[in-house]
Amino acid sequence: RLTELGGYMAVDTGQPGLAQRYYIQALRLAQAAGDRAYGGYVLAASMSHLAAQLGNPREIAQLARAAQEGARGQVTPRAQAMFHAAEARGHALLGDARTCQVVMGRAVAALEQAEPETGDDPEWIAHFDHGYLADELAHCHRDLGQAAEAARRAKEALAALPETRARRRGIGLVLLASAQVQQREVERACHTGTRAMELLGTVRSSRGAEYLDDLQQRLAPYGQEPAVREFGERLELQAA
Incomplete structure (x- = not known):
């Protein structure tokens, strides 16, 4: 073990x-x-x-x-x-x-x-438990492009996580933000992603950083929107 x-x-x-x-x-x-x-x-x-x-x-x-x-x-x-x-x-x-x-x-x-x-x-x-399974299913739905189900499962997973689990909550929020991008809720995705960034900024996690980078790539087609630019700037500042 x-x-x-x-x-x-x-x-x-x-x-x-x-x-x-x-x-x-x-x-x-x-x-x-x-x-x-x-x-x-x-x-x-x-x-x-x-x-x-x-x-x-x-x-x-x-x-x-x-x-x-x-x-x-x-x-x-x-x-x-x-x-x-x-x-x-x-x-x-x-x-x-x-x-x-x-x-x-x-x-x-x-x-x-x-x-x-x-x-x-x-x-x-x-x-x-059911929250952990919901997280796994959220990944599946996201990767299949099933945004509504991905968002639902991501919220279910987050609801089962205590506030003390900063890394897992941060990754869960990125997962939710990715589903929101797929639903073209770009401003909401940036808000959710920023919450994730704040949580992941409190821990050292290469995996968390990879999730944030993936979210930034998903937001790239909307790069002219102010919320996306602000998210990118904050992410760059945090990574520095």
């Missing part, structure tokens, strides 16, 4: 190569211990998210399916929900809306079967 957490920290500090080495080692340790469930988690939660960051969408779905196959019969419904959500992210990035919709449905159904208050879940999956 500590090895996998080391990989997570490496991702958040902009060291994907180091993260990959940590994740491979965590997977080997899980295999050596005969813990197929945790090995599946490393594949679906850690390695697939790294593949997304590195721009390898086909690999995301492959890793998530490998997790499902390898841990079949060994995991709780909560873990199954996370595995399905990871696979859905891959299909969304590939633009396969039909398959993504089916797999998202499986994720929702699995989480509905999970025991309340984590029940018999191992500690490594206890965090995966």
Whole structure:
């Protein structure tokens, strides 16, 4: 578990190569211990998210399916929900809306079967609640261009996050702002993005900075609008 957490920290500090080495080692340790469930988690939660960051969408779905196959019969419904959500992210990035919709449905159904208050879940999956799933689904809808659903799921995810989770709330706000851009609500997107920027300015997070850069690219076609120019100036100032 500590090895996998080391990989997570490496991702958040902009060291994907180091993260990959940590994740491979965590997977080997899980295999050596005969813990197929945790090995599946490393594949679906850690390695697939790294593949997304590195721009390898086909690999995301492959890793998530490998997790499902390898841990079949060994995991709780909560873990199954996370595995399905990871696979859905891959299909969304590939633009396969039909398959993504089916797999998202499986994720929702699995989480509905999970025991309340984590029940018999191992500690490594206890965090995966309805808010976390909503965040995963918001990414899927955004990547498929389904702006209204992306915004709805992003708001649902934010509502489940405590104010103390600055990094996750900041990224969630960027996700909402991206959906607002897709809906051509540019001024509102800039306002939401500014709130995200303020939160992410309180933490060191390479991943958060990447989300803000992505939002700026989405706003680029509206670069002549005052709100967009102001957002860009503030982002440049914060990055300096």
